[in-house]
Amino acid sequence: MVFAGNRGAEPTVAVDKFSFEVKESEFLVIVGPSGCGKSTVLSMTGGLTNPTAGQIYLGAELIRRPGPDKAIVFQNFSLFPWKTVTENIEFGLCLNGVDEAERRRRIDYYIPVIGLQGFENHYPKQLSGGMQQRVAIARSLVLRPRVLLLDEPFAALDAQNRTVMQEELVRVWSEHKPTVIFVTHSVEEAVFLADRIVVMTRRPGRIKEVVNVREATGEQHWRAVPLDQVMRRNDFQDLRGRIWSLIRDEIVVA
Numbered sequence: 001m002v003f004a005g006n007r008g009a010e011p012t013v014a015v016d017k018f019s020f021e022v023k024e025s026e027f028l029v030i031v032g033p034s035g036c037g038k039s040t041v042l043s044m045t046g047g048l049t050n051p052t053a054g055q056i057y058l059g060a061e062l063i064r065r066p067g068p069d070k071a072i073v074f075q076n077f078s079l080f081p082w083k084t085v086t087e088n089i090e091f092g093l094c095l096n097g098v099d100e101a102e103r104r105r106r107i108d109y110y111i112p113v114i115g116l117q118g119f120e121n122h123y124p125k126q127l128s129g130g131m132q133q134r135v136a137i138a139r140s141l142v143l144r145p146r147v148l149l150l151d152e153p154f155a156a157l158d159a160q161n162r163t164v165m166q167e168e169l170v171r172v173w174s175e176h177k178p179t180v181i182f183v184t185h186s187v188e189e190a191v192f193l194a195d196r197i198v199v200m201t202r203r204p205g206r207i208k209e210v211v212n213v214r215e216a217t218g219e220q221h222w223r224a225v226p227l228d229q230v231m232r233r234n235d236f237q238d239l240r241g242r243i244w245s246l247i248r249d250e251i252v253v254a
Helices: 038-045 085-095 100-113 129-141 159-176 187-193 234-248
Strands: 027-031 070-074 147-151 179-183 196-200 207-212
Touching: 027 038, 027 187, 038 147, 038 179, 070 129, 085 100, 085 129, 100 129, 129 159, 159 187, 187 234, 196 234, 207 234
Parallel strands: 027 179, 027 196, 070 147, 147 179
Antiparallel strands: 196 207
16 A cells, blocks of 8 residues: 655555455454554555555455445544434444334344443433443444454553453454454553454564464463453463564664
8 A cells, every 4th residue: 555645755655565364253453563554454444545556355345445344443432422322323324224123123232232221312422431432332333244443442541441341342242253353552452352463564564473362362262351360371471472572673763
């Protein structure tokens, strides 16, 4: 992916020679140094940006534009402040022509799943940051996407809420297990959540290594256990150190 330079500046090669396949229902996490193109990869996968070279497929379908089969959650929540929790969650369903009865059925299902009972008629300003992000995730899940794309979804939360939301995401994802591509700067978060971790190089972003977390966790993935317990495991800390070492070598200190 190449971005044109402004006012005669040289073009920027953001992502180069980047090729991988995500399995159905897999939880894939992308990590790398700042500016390596992680969000660009997610944007192209979601159809928000067209690659300047190469192609991206969802199954046999070439991705050309956004759609309800590719739901995206950003770190800034992107909620409509004038809409209630229910209205925010319902928005994508209305946009895609889902009838009222089906909209109600899905909302009634996801409100308790995401832990928002009693807040259906609240506005975003009346919610904590963690609750606003729950609304954003629910708004994506009600679309029943084939792929759920999350771009640093918990970066704006404090440490306590971030841990809670990581565990909540695992619980909610386990309901239907959509394919997930998750971008983060947090090595700990990546190791806790991922089936596989794609480690990117500095710009131009390329795949440095793909790490199979399942080889460390075994059949029972450790994300099913509270994070504070998992962090005490030697194998978790060993893998965390390995991933951090791969990223650290790519960081350029100005």
